Amino acid sequence: MKNISFGQYYPAESLIHRLDARAKVILALLYIVCSFLCKNIISFAALALSAVVLVLLSNIPLKAVFRAIRPILFVMLFTVVLNVFWTKGESPLFSWGILTVYPEGLYNALFMLVRILSLIIGTSIFMTYTTTPIELADAIEQLLAPLKKIKIPVHEFSMMMTVALRFIPTLIEETEKITAAQKARGADFSSGGLIKRAKALIPILVPLVISAFRRADELATAMECRCYRGGDGRTKLHVLHYDAKDFLMMAVVVVFGVLLIGLNMLAIGYTM
Amino acid sequence: MSDAFIQVENLNYSYAEEDGREIPVLHDISFEIGRGEYVAILGHNGSGKSTLAKLLNLILTPTSGRILFDGKDVAEKELTEDELYQLRRKVGMVFQNPDNQLVATIVEEDVAFGPENLGLPQQEIRRRVDESLAIVGMTEYAHHEPHRLSGGQKQRIAIAGIIAMLPECMIFDESTAMLDPSGRKDVLRTIETLNREKGITVLTITHYMNEAAKADRIIVLDDGRILMEGTPAEVFARPEILRKAGLDVPQCSALVEGLREAGFAISGDCYSPELCAEAICRYIQEKRA
Ligand SMILES: Nc1ncnc2c1ncn2[C@@H]1O[C@H](COP(=O)(O)OP(=O)(O)OP(=O)(O)O)[C@@H](O)[C@H]1O
Ligand SMILES: [Mg+2]
Numbered sequence: 001m002k003n004i005s006f007g008q009y010y011p012a013e014s015l016i017h018r019l020d021a022r023a024k025v026i027l028a029l030l031y032i033v034c035s036f037l038c039k040n041i042i043s044f045a046a047l048a049l050s051a052v053v054l055v056l057l058s059n060i061p062l063k064a065v066f067r068a069i070r071p072i073l074f075v076m077l078f079t080v081v082l083n084v085f086w087t088k089g090e091s092p093l094f095s096w097g098i099l100t101v102y103p104e105g106l107y108n109a110l111f112m113l114v115r116i117l118s119l120i121i122g123t124s125i126f127m128t129y130t131t132t133p134i135e136l137a138d139a140i141e142q143l144l145a146p147l148k149k150i151k152i153p154v155h156e157f158s159m160m161m162t163v164a165l166r167f168i169p170t171l172i173e174e175t176e177k178i179t180a181a182q183k184a185r186g187a188d189f190s191s192g193g194l195i196k197r198a199k200a201l202i203p204i205l206v207p208l209v210i211s212a213f214r215r216a217d218e219l220a221t222a223m224e225c226r227c228y229r230g231g232d233g234r235t236k237l238h239v240l241h242y243d244a245k246d247f248l249m250m251a252v253v254v255v256f257g258v259l260l261i262g263l264n265m266l267a268i269g270y271t272m
Numbered sequence: 273m274s275d276a277f278i279q280v281e282n283l284n285y286s287y288a289e290e291d292g293r294e295i296p297v298l299h300d301i302s303f304e305i306g307r308g309e310y311v312a313i314l315g316h317n318g319s320g321k322s323t324l325a326k327l328l329n330l331i332l333t334p335t336s337g338r339i340l341f342d343g344k345d346v347a348e349k350e351l352t353e354d355e356l357y358q359l360r361r362k363v364g365m366v367f368q369n370p371d372n373q374l375v376a377t378i379v380e381e382d383v384a385f386g387p388e389n390l391g392l393p394q395q396e397i398r399r400r401v402d403e404s405l406a407i408v409g410m411t412e413y414a415h416h417e418p419h420r421l422s423g424g425q426k427q428r429i430a431i432a433g434i435i436a437m438l439p440e441c442m443i444f445d446e447s448t449a450m451l452d453p454s455g456r457k458d459v460l461r462t463i464e465t466l467n468r469e470k471g472i473t474v475l476t477i478t479h480y481m482n483e484a485a486k487a488d489r490i491i492v493l494d495d496g497r498i499l500m501e502g503t504p505a506e507v508f509a510r511p512e513i514l515r516k517a518g519l520d521v522p523q524c525s526a527l528v529e530g531l532r533e534a535g536f537a538i539s540g541d542c543y544s545p546e547l548c549a550e551a552i553c554r555y556i557q558e559k560r561a
Contacts, residue, residue, distance in 0.1 A: 132377070132378065133377060134376060134377050134378060134381055162375070162376060162377065163375060165377050166374065166375060166376060166377045166418070166419075169417075169419040170371050170419055173419070214372075215369075215371070215372045218367060218369060218372035218373070219372050219373070219375070221331055221367075222365075222367060222372065222373040222375075222430075223375060223385075224331070224360070225329055225331070225360055225364065225365045226360075226364075226375075226385055226386040226389060226433060226434070226437065227357055227360050227361055227386060227389040227390055227437065228385070228389050229353065229357065229389065233391040234388050234389055234391060235387075235388055235391050235392055235393065235394060235397065236384075236388055236394065236397075237380065237381060237384035237387075237388060237394065237397045237398065237401060238381070239394050
């Protein structure tokens with residue numbers, strides 16, 4: 001179980017990998033806004049095209065991109081079905097029993113599909129695929145830094161996130177070890193009803209939680225020994241700094257948003 | 273010793289139980305550790321070694337007695353947070369389980385954790401991280417994720433994380449206990465380099481005889497008392513005391529002891545394989561002559 005990689009960071013050389021992590025968080029937010037600006041077939045086509053451009057710019061192989069999409073295939077299917085059969089229009093395309101399909105339904109389904117796909121691709125390319133979880137935690141800490149003024153423990157949240165990221169693989173490994181150990185003692189995890197199976201998990205969860213507390217205690221001691229005393233006065237090995245390409249990229253996305261609004265005005269086909 | 277870095281005088285420690293009972297763990301411990309020395313503390317399970325280490329790192333406060341660093345008493349009164357911080361950067365501690373010491377998800381970020389806490393400028397952190405990784409021989413793993421490394425590699429990263437704070441002294445609490453033989457060898461070699469080449473004072477806690485044999489001096493702990501103290505040669509020359517403390521003697525010492533009992537009058541120190549081989553060779557040559 002050494003190959004669990006948390007998050008989906010995909011190490012590669014690309015323009016997007018080199019962007020400042022904070023810029024990427026902002027870019028992801030801007031891109032989400034863009035995807036909600038689209039109204040007609042032209043703007044949605046532009047959105048779909050932009051998602052393709054992002055994939056190309058990021059040097060992430062399509063196979064990896066598909067991995068981000070797979071978990072939401074069901075949601076997409078559900079959205080399509082819902083839109084196809086529930087949208088009411090003027091003239092039905094065809095009717096089948098109680099189900100009537102209107103052309104508007106097909107358009108809506110297609111639009112929603114493009115929107116969800118580009119949302120997922122956009123956020124994962126800007127954030128999870130090209131930014132390490134630790135950079136992301138750092139970026140969010142710095143973007144939220146103004147909240148420290150109103151006593152929101154931003155540094156602590158970011159530290160918690162880092163430690164959680166660090167320990168997830170360790171705890172997964174441990175869960176597997178405990179599961180194997182309990183199986184060797186004759187525990188049965190795969191038969192019986194829901195309640196019986198849930199009960200079978202107790203012998204895994206109890207040692208796991210106890211060990212997690214022990215780890216937390218040891219880690220706290222180790223951190224103290226390494227002079228950790230909160231975020232005040234701490235410096236960073238990797239200092240984030242914006243440069244021209246970050247501002248350029250943000251400008252491009254903003255212009256893209258404006259362009260989408262413009263495209264919406266063209267009276268072509270169905271408007272959502 | 274005039275140049276004592278750590279002095280422990282009549283140290284006692286008891287854990288307080290929830291019901292108010294006290295469990296005495298350390299009894300009247302006194303010893304000194306000189307600057308640049310390499311000292312091993314030997315003791316069986318539960319003899320109070322970890323407790324002693326935690327006292328030296330000021331995680332625990334003595335019930336009575338004194339601990340002096342550089343002649344300065346650190347146990348007499350409550351230290352301010354700043355004083356504690358200054359001491360902790362001088363005395364680094366490496367624990368048994370490497371998994372529970374690493375904070376970050378990337379090796380170099382983890383090594384940087386200590387220097388970042390010290391508030392050093394970025395270039396200085398960079399320099400120290402690179403240097404520390406080079407000392408432990410893990411430079412090529414700088415961008416790896418710790419959970420994909422072997423136990424020995426993780427432990428060397430933990431050591432690098434401490435080295436990066438430029439400590440004067442490092443305490444290793446059974447830092448090789450969870451490692452396989454090759455991981456243990458790597459970590460031991462690293463510890464020796466730190467002591468011999470970087471002049472860092474090393475205190476290693478162990479129950480492996482072969483590790484203790486590498487030290488300049490050994491302190492044997494038994495149920496919270498110092499049973500014996502001396503050079504490896506002195507300590508391993510008295511196997512009966514070690515056995516009484518529930519410890520083994522190094523394999524080669526045991527071998528020579530057996531040979532002596534069987535009537536071969538082998539003389540000299542035999543606690544390491546090299547010394548043992550020399551002693552036996554010498555004996556054979558004397559016999560021939
Ligand atoms: N937090 C605690 N509360 C109460 N008693 C403790 C606590 N920690 C340790 N002890 C007891 O103190 C004694 C010494 O423990 P310590 O951990 O120092 O031993 P050790 O020599 O490090 O053993 P090991 O070789 O197993 O690491 C043991 O008898 C232990 O039960
Ligand atoms: Mg111990």
